[in-house]
Amino acid sequence: MRMALGILLAFSATAAVAATDPRTLPTKLEPAWQAKSREVFKQAIEIPSVHHRGEVHRVAELLASQFRAAGIPDSDIHFMPYEALPGDKTEALIVRWRSPHATKKPILILGHMDVVEAKRSDWTFDPFVFREQDGYFLGRGTSDMKNGDVATTMAAVKLMSEGFKPDRDIIFFYSGDEETQGKGATLGSTTWRNLTDAEFGLNADGGCASYDRNFKPLGCAISIAEKTFQTYFFTTHNPGGHSSRPRPDNAIYDLADALEKLRTHRFQPMLNPANRGYFEQRAKEEGNSPLGQAIRAWLANPNDGAAADVVEASPLDVGLTRTRCVATMLQGGHADNALPQSATATVNCRIMPGVQPKDVQAELQQMVGPNVEVKPDPGYIGVPTPASPMRPEVLAAVTQGIHAVVDPRMEVFTAMAAGASDGSFFRAQGIPVYDMDASWGISPTDDRAHGLDERLPVRAFYDDIVYWEMIYRSLAGGGAATPGQAPAQPTAPPERG
Secondary structure, three states: OOOOOOOOOOOOOOOOOOOHHHHHHHOOOOOOOHHHHHHHHHHOOOOOOOOOOHHHHHHHHHHHHHHHHHHOOHHHEEEEEEEEEOOOEEEEEEEOOOOOOOOOOOOEEEEEOOOOOOOOOOOOOOOOOOEEEEEEOOOOOOOOHHHHHHHHHHHHHHHHHHHOOOOOOEEEEEHHHHHOHHHHHHHHOOOOOHHHOOOOOEEEEEEEEEEEEOOOEEEEEEEEEEEEEEEEEHHHHHEEHHHHOOOOOHHHHHHHHHHHHHHHHHOOOOOOOOHHHHHHHHHHHHHHOHHHHHHHHHHHOOOHHHHHHHHHOOOOOOOOOOOOOEEEEEEEEEOEEEEOOEEEEEEEEEEEOOOOOHHHHHHHHHHHHOOOOOEEEEOOOOOOOOOOOOOHHHHHHHHHHHHHHHHHOOOEEEEEEEEOOOOHHHHOOOOEEEEEEEEEEOOOOOOOOOOOOOOEEEEHHHHHHHHHHHHHHHHHHOOOOOOOOOOOOOOOOOOOO
16 A cells, blocks of 8 residues: 555644534435445445455446446446456446536546455454444445545436536546555556546545544645655675574674664655645644644744654654655565575655655665665656646635535645555646545544554545535536535534533
């Protein structure tokens, strides 16, 4: 996985705020559509679409069947098979909802159907059995990101059932290997461009809104930029020998020394328009706390490395001030009674936009010295992608949707994702992409993507469908919701204390 669900903001509260639990508030989605959408969600979660299992097609067929039943002809539903990791036969789904009177270029809706592996022995319950418990839907993929796949699909199906006609084509692209290689998005943005070409993309892979533990709204961050994913291998070599006669040099010790240097290394902090928006909001939330003062100092002087170090030390802000690299796997030696002849560490880097992976490799090589070989993963060479310029109509649509469906107190602003998603491949080919799904949670307790006992508030799933309805109406219908739909100017929710 190259991205952990876009950015779920987790700002620390400056004071405890008594408030109503948002999970207990009613959703605006009608009961009949709740039942329909829940059933599709259940089926999606119970398909173990992990790499090499050959199950992605079942998810694609499930989503395609919803579009087909709503009236999308088979000629506009495309199953696109490909190989991701060696031997991993997967596929992408591309669906085109045609406008009868298109006046603008299409919009591209992005998602992915694959999920990260989940072991039954680790989880409290079977990760591939859908559960509803204590106000949550639980199971692998409930928050990353079958929720977004189903929400974007069912919102469109609901509008089709109501006779809504978009004024531009809406293209749905769901890949099958976002969690591993991203080859589906590579193909989608290049080889299959005739099926995906659009004015801009809206990425459902990344919820933008969250609450703190006291149910204070923490805002909605639209990710307009992503770090570049790149893996490197640190390798040491040694003649080795018999373990009874240790040498002063040792491949494993040399590698350990290199990893200690990596642990303490800090790349140059970098402020860009995307993370500036995030940290301006963080400064408001932190007030005059030491962290708030450090954030403001860094915003005033992006070269203030000491201030950036304080910011980067915050668990909520790790990875957002600079390039970060971390060791993730180890391999070394060949026998317990032999000195190691080689040792290798896998080092995963998330590189700031605009920085070339070769420059990071050179900095890492200089850091560890000549006795450690630093090479990039030959299977994947990252490509830096530009930030997407914020489109006013997208910002307005997201703001309207978040305020109407989730919480009118949510501030909406831009941010940079610490990870990477399929959106980066389309940005690299000139299609601006905005990560802006409306699924929300209580941070940090609900931040479980890729982790144990993944879950999503029940109301957040239903809210997301209403939100995507509003997005389609706003960006492909010339305006906001119509009478009988989610109101454009909502009544404030019940008093939260």
